[in-house]
Amino acid sequence: xxxxxxxxxxxxxxxxxxxxxxxxxxxxFQLKSTIQQxxxxxxxxxxxxxxxGKSHLITACxxxxxxxxxxxxxxxxxxxxxxxxxxxxFDIYNQLRESGGSLVASxxxxxxxxxxRDDLATRLAWGLAYxxxxxxxxxxxxxxxxxxxxxxxxxxxxxxxxxxxxLRRDMPNLIATIDALDxxxxxxxxxxxxxxxKQLLQLSPG
Amino acid sequence: xENFWSICLGRFEEELSAQQFNTWIKPLRFEAGNGIxxxxxxNRFVQQWVKDRFLQxxxxxxxxxxxxxxxxxxxxxDATDKKLAPAAxxxxxxxxxxxxxxxxxxxxxxxxxxxxxxxxRAANVVKKAKPAVETxxxxxxxxxxxxxxxxxxxxxxxxxxxVAENPGTAxxxxxxxxxxxxxxxxxxxxxxxxxKQQRPDAKIRYLHAERYVSDVVKAYEHKAFxxxxxxxxxxxxxLIDDIQFFAxxxxxxxxxxxxxxxxxxxxxxxxxxxxTYPKEIADVDERLRTxxxxxxxxxxxxxxxxxxxxxxxxxxxxARVDLHEDVAFFIAxxxxxxxxxxxxxxxxxIAMANFTGHxxxxxxxxxxxxxxxxxRGRQITIENIQKTVAxxxxxxxxxxxxxxxxxxxxxxxxxxxxxxxxxxxxxxxEIGEAFGSRHHTTVMHACDEIEQLxxxxxNVGRDISVLIQVIRD
Numbered sequence: 167x168x169x170x171x172x173x174x175x176x177x178x179x180x181x182x183x184x185x186x187x188x189x190x191x192x193x194x195f196q197l198k199s200t201i202q203q204x205x206x207x208x209x210x211x212x213x214x215x216x217x218x219g220k221s222h223l224i225t226a227c228x229x230x231x232x233x234x235x236x237x238x239x240x241x242x243x244x245x246x247x248x249x250x251x252x253x254x255x256f257d258i259y260n261q262l263r264e265s266g267g268s269l270v271a272s273x274x275x276x277x278x279x280x281x282x283r284d285d286l287a288t289r290l291a292w293g294l295a296y297x298x299x300x301x302x303x304x305x306x307x308x309x310x311x312x313x314x315x316x317x318x319x320x321x322x323x324x325x326x327x328x329x330x331x332x333l334r335r336d337m338p339n340l341i342a343t344i345d346a347l348d349x350x351x352x353x354x355x356x357x358x359x360x361x362x363x364k365q366l367l368q369l370s371p372g
Numbered sequence: 373x374e375n376f377w378s379i380c381l382g383r384f385e386e387e388l389s390a391q392q393f394n395t396w397i398k399p400l401r402f403e404a405g406n407g408i409x410x411x412x413x414x415n416r417f418v419q420q421w422v423k424d425r426f427l428q429x430x431x432x433x434x435x436x437x438x439x440x441x442x443x444x445x446x447x448x449x450d451a452t453d454k455k456l457a458p459a460a461x462x463x464x465x466x467x468x469x470x471x472x473x474x475x476x477x478x479x480x481x482x483x484x485x486x487x488x489x490x491x492x493r494a495a496n497v498v499k500k501a502k503p504a505v506e507t508x509x510x511x512x513x514x515x516x517x518x519x520x521x522x523x524x525x526x527x528x529x530x531x532x533x534x535v536a537e538n539p540g541t542a543x544x545x546x547x548x549x550x551x552x553x554x555x556x557x558x559x560x561x562x563x564x565x566x567x568k569q570q571r572p573d574a575k576i577r578y579l580h581a582e583r584y585v586s587d588v589v590k591a592y593e594h595k596a597f598x599x600x601x602x603x604x605x606x607x608x609x610x611l612i613d614d615i616q617f618f619a620x621x622x623x624x625x626x627x628x629x630x631x632x633x634x635x636x637x638x639x640x641x642x643x644x645x646x647x648t649y650p651k652e653i654a655d656v657d658e659r660l661r662t663x664x665x666x667x668x669x670x671x672x673x674x675x676x677x678x679x680x681x682x683x684x685x686x687x688x689x690x691a692r693v694d695l696h697e698d699v700a701f702f703i704a705x706x707x708x709x710x711x712x713x714x715x716x717x718x719x720x721x722i723a724m725a726n727f728t729g730h731x732x733x734x735x736x737x738x739x740x741x742x743x744x745x746x747x748r749g750r751q752i753t754i755e756n757i758q759k760t761v762a763x764x765x766x767x768x769x770x771x772x773x774x775x776x777x778x779x780x781x782x783x784x785x786x787x788x789x790x791x792x793x794x795x796x797x798x799x800x801x802e803i804g805e806a807f808g809s810r811h812h813t814t815v816m817h818a819c820d821e822i823e824q825l826x827x828x829x830x831n832v833g834r835d836i837s838v839l840i841q842v843i844r845d
Contacts, residue, residue, distance in 0.1 A: 192727045207723065213743075217797075228415050232448060239417045248392070253617075254421060257582045264509065276744060278713070285614070285647075288553040288712040294720050297743040332812070335797040 179229065180222040184316065186301060186309035190219070193296035197223060200268055201230050201238075208268035209259075209293025213275055217336040218298040220272035227270045237267035244273040244290070245280040256286045269293070303330055306337065310344055319348040325363050332367075343367075376409070376437045377402035380430055396421055401449055409434060409442060412449035419448055424586075509578035509611075510568060514561035520686050522679030525555060528670045532559045532643075536566035539574075539609055539641035543668035545632075546643045547650060550672030553710025556645040559672070560611045563643060567609055574608040581617035588624045600627070605634045608641070615646045615664075619655035629660055636666075675711060680704035683711060684718055693722050695732060702734050706741055717744055752843060754792045754806040760843050761788040764835070773808030787836065789815050790822035795843060 182201075187194050193212060199205035212220050224242040231238035239258060247255060255271075262269050273280055277291040301309060307326055314321035321344065329340055347366055351358045384397045400422065401412040411430070413419035423446055434442050516536075521529050528550075534542045548556050564576050579587075591600035604610070610631070618625050635642055646653060649671070650664035675683065681700045688695035695718075707717045717740075724740040725732045758772040765784040772785055785807060792803045793815070800812035807815070825832040 192724060195727055196723060207719070231415075240415055241417050246395075251395075251421070253582070254424070255417070257580070257586075258417060258420065260580050260582070264511070278709070278745070284552040288710045291716040291744060292553075292712045292719075293716060294723050295716060295744045296720075331816070332799050332801055334799055334802070339797075 180225045182223070182226045182230070184312050185219060185222055185226065186305050186312065188301045188305045189299040190296070193298060194223075196294055196296070197227060197270065200270070201227060201234065201236065203236075203268075207294050208262075208266075209290075210268075210270045211277060211290040211293060211295045212270070212272040212298050213277075213295065214298035215274070215300065217338050218300045219337070220298060223298075224270060224272050237262070237265060239267070239269050241269070241271040244271050244282065244286075245275065247282075249283075252283050252286050256283065256289070259286070259289050301337070303335065306330065306335060306340060309337065310340055313341055314344055314348070317345070317348055319344070319351075320358055322358065322360070324360050325358060328360055328363060376404075376434065379437065380433055383433065384426070384429075396426065407442060408445055410445045410447065412447055414449065416448065419446060422446060508564065508568070508576045510564045510576060511561055512565055514558045515565055516562045518686065518690065519555065519558055519562055520675075520679065520683045522675055522682065524673035524675045524679060525559075528559055528672045531668055531670050532563050533566075535641060535643065536563040536570075539567055540639040544636055544639070544641055545664065545667045546641075547646065547664050547667065547669040548643070548672060549646045549649050549669065551647065551674060551710065553712030554672045554674060555711050556672055557613055560613055560643055560645055564609060564611050571608075575606060576609045576611070577604070577607050578611040578613070580613045581615050584612060584628065585617060585621050585624045588621075588627050591627075592623065601630070604631045607635065610635060610640070610642045612643070613645050615644050615656075616648065616653055618660075619653070622657075625657050625660055629657070629663075632660070632663055636663075674709065675714075677701075677704055680708070680711075680714055683714055687715055687718050688722075691718075691722060693725075693732065699732055699734055699737050702737055703741070706745060713744070717741055720744055752795045754796060754798060754803065757791050757795065757843055758788050758806075761791065761839060764839060764842070775808065786818035786822050787832075787839070789818040791836070791839060791843065793819050795840070 182194065182198060185194060193210075196205065196207050196210055200207050200210055212223060214220060221242050224240045227238070228240040230236070231240060239262060241255060244252075244255065259269060261267070271290060273282075273290075276297070277287045277295055280287070282290075307330060310326060310329070311321060325347075329343060333339060333343060343363075343366075347358055347363055350356075350366055351362060354362075356362055381397065385393050388397065396418060399414045399418060403410040403412065411422070413422060427444070427446060431444055434444060516529070516533060519525075519529060528548050531543060531546055532548070535544075535546050548559060550556055561578060564578050567574055568576055587600065591597050618628065632642060644664060646664075649669055650661045653661055653664075681697070681704045684700040684703055685695060685697070688700070699721075703714070703717050703721070707714050717737075720743060721732060721737050721740045724730075725736060728736075730736050759769055761784050762769045762772060765780075767781060767784060771781040772788060774781065776782075789803055789807060792798060792806070793800070798806070800815045804810040804812045804815045822832070822836075826836055827833070
């Protein structure tokens with residue numbers, strides 16, 4: 167029987183600092199100034215295909231809002247909200263606007279392109295809307311290194327190169343592979359190497 | 373006590389859709405101690421939602437499990453404190469400082485205070501952040517002076533000024549309708565601000581219909597209808613936004629019916645906005661709809677081009693930004709639907725100019741607007757890359773998978789491979805597979821070769837940028 171790994175490793179929490187910025191410098195800058203409340207922008211909407219960093223940024227902002235006691239609400243994946251949930255978000259938006267609060271939201275497409283209620287969509291478009299652009303391969307490598315480092319994992323370049331050559335290169339998949347590799351190396355008490363990765367890839371279905 | 377929460381989880385999982393359960397219930401963290409059951413939500417959105425929809429149910433379940441007084445608290449948890457979650461508290465590893473974001477080393481006193489605050493205190497912060505019920509709900513930044521007028525809204529504006537000057541006597545109620553983001557709220561607020569200036573002691577209340585609905589619910593729960601009536605029936609001016617939200621809320625409609633009658637009778641002014649005209653409001657009582665058209669009904673139409681330009685110039689002036697007319701025309705032509713989106717576009721352009729340090733011109737505006745109005749990019753697949761490249765070089769798509777090595781076929785095939793690598797997330801082996809089961813090293817070789825050509829042969833470079841544009845559109 168396989169040794170089960172006790173999940174003692176805290177997952178590396180996404181922060182604004184460990185976000186690999188790529189072509190998204192302006193969006194990141196605006197998020198920071200919204201959190202520091204030193205700009206005019208109180209409502210930010212981020213959109214883009216999956217794996218471009220929306221959830222990372224939303225989670226990071228949410229944590230910061232909690233730490234700084236900000237009147238800020240962070241909502242991921244607005245395109246998945248049901249009709250009722252959309253009304254609730256609409257209501258919350260109006261309250262935040264009234265009370266000087268702020269909102270950071272994300273979704274799959276530009277505000278008017280997701281079939282949301284018009285009154286909600288135009289409100290998301292009212293603040294600053296940013297498309298998040300996916301990372302290049304070099305930036306993905308950088309992001310994975312940061313991720314591995316935060317887990318306290320040694321990730322040799324050849325393993326990283328192999329991942330970028332042979333795996334699907336969307337971030338969720340790459341991160342999941344790195345995590346699985348780390349867990350397996352801890353369970354089996356073997357160093358992270360190319361042979362270990364290859365073995366893992368054969369183990370996993372598909 | 374953990375047991376109680378698993379009962380709750382089980383019950384909700386049965387009753388809710390998987391998405392609802394995952395969104396609202398699953399992220400909650402449960403703590404118990406000193407006779408208090410504490411539910412911690414990851415953010416205020418979830419907290420509010422749970423409070424509104426599920427708290428009562430949870431309380432009922434708690435009473436079943438713990439007969440007698442059990443208190444349930446709903447608060448926020450600090451997302452960075454994941455390490456302290458019960459599941460991880462047995463960890464032998466010391467908390468590692470590297471998971472702390474760098475920004476926190478400069479955290480303020482407030483941040484420290486909040487961090488150490490009990491969940492109950494965190495909940496208070498949320499409460500305080502909400503506007504007090506007693507306030508008028510007026511936002512002084514909405515005035516008649518800064519309301520841009522054009523053909524689309526001049527009638528509404530004229531009627532609004534009439535009413536603001538002669539509340540309760542000119543038209544009662546004034547019913548303003550129109551699509552979203554056309555400035556209905558602005559007119560409504562401007563009336564309130566105008567009257568407040570004329571008569572500082574006037575009792576004015578602006579609120580969104582959704583808020584009225586929840587006030588009714590609260591009054592109902594706390595059996596506080598006297599207080600509710602006292603609050604609403606004693607107003608001099610009631611401004612109620614988006615009345616279409618009353619649909620299917622029969623209790624709210626009934627309460628509003630009484631408030632309406634009592635205010636009109638006392639010659640107090642009521643102003644209502646809606647997304648459609650009175651007869652067309654869905655799921656609202658006939659007797660209310662008739663009453664809505666007792667006074668004057670005016671429409672706000674979408675702004676025409678000149679008015680959109682005027683709005684942009686006005687907003688830019690307020691923001692103290694230099695906006696040339698040609699840029700304003702460019703934006704106004706791109707964004708037609710609502711004033712809100714128009715303002716959003718301008719906000720985004722100003723933000724980009726500030727960030728990049730470039731002056732605001734048409735090309736900067738064009739770049740910034742991509743984020744706001746771009747249609748979601750079509751999913752780029754290897755198939756449509758193959759088709760586009762084949763069409764471009766006037767060869768058959770079949771040549772993309774064929775084994776023919778003649779240059780006429782091999783070069784476009786290599787270009788298509790390189791584009792597949794650049795524009796999709798597929799791996800080298802997957803790309804090789806899609807090009808007639810070629811080995812992944814063949815794809816890698818193609819990518820290297822095309823990269824070289826792109827730098828050294830201007831024709832190839834141009835072809836590729838044209839192809840990328842066609843594929844992305």
